Amino acid sequence: DQQVKQNSPSLSVQEGRISILNCDYTNSMFDYFLWYKKYPAEGPTFLISISSIKDKNEDGRFTVFLNKSAKHLSLHIVPSQPGDSAVYFCAARRNTGNQFYFGTGTSLTVIP
C-alpha cells in the first residue's frame, strides 16, 4: 500500500518557467516531509523539507507547500533551469519511529 504517491511520472517545462511537482499522502501520522533530487545511478540528494507545523518553506529557487487538510504537498522550482532535470522524490516521516516513506518519483525535464 503506497502511503506517499506521486501521480505524475513525468513533467516537461520550458527553461525559466515554473515547475510544480505534486505529492499526496494518506497517513495522517506523518509529521515531516522532504523532497529529494536524483540522477540516474546515483543516490538521491536532499533538497528541502517542511515540518507539519508549517505550510510553506523556501530555499532559493525551491519552495515547498504543505496542505495538511488535503494531505498534499508540492515543490515549486522558479525559475527552472536545465540542470534541474532529474527525478524528484517526495518522502514523509511518521511521528513515531524513524521510517521514511518515499513516493514513486516524477521525472522533470527542463527544456532549454
Add this chain to the structure above:
Amino acid sequence: DGGITQSPKYLFRKEGQNVTLSCEQNLNHDAMYWYRQDPGQGLRLIYYSQIVNDFQKGDIAEGYSVSREKKESFPLTVTSAQKNPTAFYLCASSYLAGNGYEPYFGPGTRLTVT
C-alpha cells in the same frame, strides 16, 4: 570528508548465491537504512536501524538480512530466498532527531543476478 560509502558500485551474482552489500558512514549518524529502487516503484524500505545491535524490518524485508555491530556499518545480505534481487540498492543514514535528520544517501550499488 564525511559521507556514506557503498561498495561495490556494480555487483553480479549467479542465482542461488547469497551476496552482501557494504555500507559505511562517517557522519556519526545514529540511524541507518536500506532502500531498494525498481523502475516505477520509487524507493522501498528494506531494513532500518536506529541503534547498534538493533534493527527493524521495513516493507520488503523478506529475503534480506542485516547486522549493525558498529555504528558506522550496516551491511545488507541478499539471500537466495529473495525472488527478484536484481535492483539498485541505496543505503542512507540520519540523526534520530533535531536538525539535519533527513536521510543522507550513499551512491548506491547496482546488483544484477542471473
